[in-house]
Amino acid sequence: MALLEIRNLSVDFETTSGRFRAVDGFDLTMEPGGITAVVGESGSGKSVSFLALMGLLPWTATVTADRLMFDGTDLRQASRAQRRRIIGKDMSMIFQEPMSSLNPCFTVGFQIKEALRQHLGLDRKARQARAVELFEQVGIPAPEQRLKAFPHQLSGGMNQRVMIAMAIACKPKLLIADEPTTALDVTIQAQILELLTSLQGETGMALVLITHDMGVVAETAEQVSVQYAGQKVEQQEVRALFATPHHPYTAALLQALPERATSKHLPTIPGVVPGQFDRPAGCLFSPRCAYADDRCRAVPPPVLGPDLGLARCHYPLNTQAEEQA
Amino acid sequence: MLKFLLSRLLTFVPTFFGVTLISFAFIRVLPGDPILVMAGERGMTEERYQALQEQFGFDRPLIEQYIEYLGGVLQGNLGESFVTKRPVWDEFFSLFPATLELSICAMVFALVLGLPAGVIAAVNRGKLFDRALMSTALVGYSMPIFWWALLLIIVFSGNLGWTPVSGRISLQYFFDDVTGFMLIDSALSGQKGAFGSAVQHLILPAIVLGTIPLAVIARQTRSAMLEVLGEDYIRTARAKGLPPQRVVGLHALRNAMIPVVTVIGLSVGTLLAGAILTETIFSWPGIGKWMVDSIFRRDYPVVQGGLLLIAVMVMIVNLTVDVLYGFINPKIRKA
Ligand SMILES: Nc1ncnc2c1ncn2[C@@H]1O[C@H](COP(=O)(O)OP(=O)(O)O)[C@@H](O)[C@H]1O
Ligand code: SF4
Numbered sequence: 100m101a102l103l104e105i106r107n108l109s110v111d112f113e114t115t116s117g118r119f120r121a122v123d124g125f126d127l128t129m130e131p132g133g134i135t136a137v138v139g140e141s142g143s144g145k146s147v148s149f150l151a152l153m154g155l156l157p158w159t160a161t162v163t164a165d166r167l168m169f170d171g172t173d174l175r176q177a178s179r180a181q182r183r184r185i186i187g188k189d190m191s192m193i194f195q196e197p198m199s200s201l202n203p204c205f206t207v208g209f210q211i212k213e214a215l216r217q218h219l220g221l222d223r224k225a226r227q228a229r230a231v232e233l234f235e236q237v238g239i240p241a242p243e244q245r246l247k248a249f250p251h252q253l254s255g256g257m258n259q260r261v262m263i264a265m266a267i268a269c270k271p272k273l274l275i276a277d278e279p280t281t282a283l284d285v286t287i288q289a290q291i292l293e294l295l296t297s298l299q300g301e302t303g304m305a306l307v308l309i310t311h312d313m314g315v316v317a318e319t320a321e322q323v324s325v326q327y328a329g330q331k332v333e334q335q336e337v338r339a340l341f342a343t344p345h346h347p348y349t350a351a352l353l354q355a356l357p358e359r360a361t362s363k364h365l366p367t368i369p370g371v372v373p374g375q376f377d378r379p380a381g382c383l384f385s386p387r388c389a390y391a392d393d394r395c396r397a398v399p400p401p402v403l404g405p406d407l408g409l410a411r412c413h414y415p416l417n418t419q420a421e422e423q424a
Numbered sequence: 425m426l427k428f429l430l431s432r433l434l435t436f437v438p439t440f441f442g443v444t445l446i447s448f449a450f451i452r453v454l455p456g457d458p459i460l461v462m463a464g465e466r467g468m469t470e471e472r473y474q475a476l477q478e479q480f481g482f483d484r485p486l487i488e489q490y491i492e493y494l495g496g497v498l499q500g501n502l503g504e505s506f507v508t509k510r511p512v513w514d515e516f517f518s519l520f521p522a523t524l525e526l527s528i529c530a531m532v533f534a535l536v537l538g539l540p541a542g543v544i545a546a547v548n549r550g551k552l553f554d555r556a557l558m559s560t561a562l563v564g565y566s567m568p569i570f571w572w573a574l575l576l577i578i579v580f581s582g583n584l585g586w587t588p589v590s591g592r593i594s595l596q597y598f599f600d601d602v603t604g605f606m607l608i609d610s611a612l613s614g615q616k617g618a619f620g621s622a623v624q625h626l627i628l629p630a631i632v633l634g635t636i637p638l639a640v641i642a643r644q645t646r647s648a649m650l651e652v653l654g655e656d657y658i659r660t661a662r663a664k665g666l667p668p669q670r671v672v673g674l675h676a677l678r679n680a681m682i683p684v685v686t687v688i689g690l691s692v693g694t695l696l697a698g699a700i701l702t703e704t705i706f707s708w709p710g711i712g713k714w715m716v717d718s719i720f721r722r723d724y725p726v727v728q729g730g731l732l733l734i735a736v737m738v739m740i741v742n743l744t745v746d747v748l749y750g751f752i753n754p755k756i757r758k759a
């Protein structure tokens with residue numbers, strides 16, 4: 100049985116200037132112990148999709164889905180109390196900004212032990228022992244002393260390790276890492292990614308890695324889901340995706356990778372992800388797509404078959420026909 | 425921490441001299457002659473008047489009088505009341521507990537209602553409770569104290585007869601000052617009904633004095649909570665699966681308290697100003713009533729000394745708030 104099944108997840112925000120669909124029909128299936136990367140530029144609705152799954156969106160958000168199953172529980176039917184028993188325990192999440200994600204008024208030790216008490220009901224001594232063990236596991240030196248530190252006394256990388264320790268405290272079945280390295284120095288980024296993948300290997304939890312960086316994907320993921328303007332535009336196994344991207348957006352993201360650049364300047368995709376006011380008709384990528392024609396600009400493209408990476412495109416790339424020709 | 429304390433104490437010096445000068449000037453700017461006020465209706469002979477002028481030193485230049493006064497102050501001598509002939513220092517400290525008790529109770533009233541109200545309003549932002557509370561707070565904030573006091577007196581003392589209109593306790597009870605706080609002393613006295621009587625006397629003045637701080641605290645708590653509730657660490661706390669009461673009541677409130685404590689500290693000055701009016705209305709025998717009476721009697725040493733001691737009190741409270749601030753905000757503590 101799949102660990103996580105999301106079908107046709109949509110999120111609308113009630114804003115002062117009307118309704119805005121931030122996530123539009125997002126799908127994802129994950130097996131226990133799998134690693135999936137969700138890739139897309141900033142503003143593609145990656146964070147919102149998973150905050151919706153966690154139930155952490157503000158009240159201005161309306162979440163709908165045909166299916167939202169986690170570990171045998173239908174999250175659409177679950178009460179708030181039932182959801183609270185799942186999040187932070189079986190399904191946990193870490194965020195982009197480790198500095199602001201920890202409460203400045205409490206020691207990191209207090210914040211990590213809080214999760215242990217909430218879900219596992221450990222007594223004081225057991226909490227301390229487990230917290231030390233977790234800090235060791237995420238590579239924080241001198242754990243006993245660090246537990247007494249306030250977040251502002253630690254570096255960004257150290258705080259992200261604290262966040263990871265907190266997220267894996269109750270041995271979750273699924274860890275969602277939302278751009279866990281974006282706010283960190285390059286050298287630290289690699290360490291944190293390495294830590295996440297090694298923890299995934301040790302514990303056998305499933306891992307969702309949200310990122311805007313295709314480079315990160317290549318090193319860590321098994322499955323890749325590419326998201327654009329609230330929609331999934333393509334999903335493939337990682338090697339296949341890198342070798343034969345079917346959606347022009349995926350191809351453009353890959354072209355922007357430093358090691359694939361042919362000229363001195365990195366080719367970036369011109370334009371930005373459409374927001375609330377500039378959503379085009381037809382294909383959402385059409386204003387920026389090199390292959391767009393009138394049909395693209397008028398008719399929303401279909402979702403193609405698994406052999407074409409479920410691409411949402413009228414004119415997919417690297418098709419069988421092309422290869423034979 | 426020590427350095428911080430010393431630097432703060434240093435800033436007190438100019439304030440201290442400023443207050444001595446202003447209070448000295450203030451009471452002399454008021455029309456009316458203290459000697460004539462003392463003489464009252466009967467009046468007095470020219471010779472007697474001259475003799476008293478000399479005795480109090482009013483015949484000398486103002487600057488000389490001020491320097492002499494300042495000299496006394498620096499030696500810890502605030503002079504004696506013209507009227508009672510008791511040292512200003514002694515009078516202040518025999519009356520101060522009454523004002524302190526009233527102010528503390530007013531503040532407790534404001535906090536006990538204001539903090540939860542602000543929190544609930546923030547959590548239910550834009551809903552009926554929030555809007556009702558914010559309009560009420562606005563009314564409370566702009567309500568003239570005098571009018572509010574009279575309204576409460578008319579309803580609760582007049583119509584309902586629940587509370588007395590003046591004093592700190594019923595005259596039938598008599599016991600020694602132990603702490604100077606009537607609530608504590610009455611309880612210690614063991615006399616039946618004494619504590620209840622003290623509470624009855626205290627309740628209206630405390631509500632009147634606490635109303636403005638209540639409005640300020642409720643509004644400040646609400647806006648601080650609104651800001652904090654949008655922070656990333658609140659999302660983290662919820663992501664841990666913590667129940668809402670813990671997320672709001674611990675993670676959010678703890679951070680929201682930082683600006684609220686500042687506001688509480690700042691409102692201590694306002695509270696003492698309000699105490700003067702409240703004590704006068706309710707004949708509460710504290711510093712405020714003492715100051716007002718002394719202004720009417722042109723009792724120069726009492727007004728000067730009283731204002732100075734009140735200013736010192738406010739400075740001490742502000743310093744305490746700064747220290748307290750460091751305890752709630754770990755970022756400041758280490759800096
Ligand atoms: N609370 C919110 N209210 C309104 N719009 C929001 C809110 N949160 C996110 N959005 C909008 O939803 C879109 C997707 O955001 P997000 O999921 O954060 O993108 P990503 O994580 O892919 O960078 C953006 O256009 C963003 O402005
Ligand atoms: S549908 Fe057209 S515009 Fe959209 S991605 Fe495909 S080719 Fe480009």
Ligand SMILES: [Mg+2]
Nearest residue numbers: 145146147278
């Ligand atoms: Mg994001």
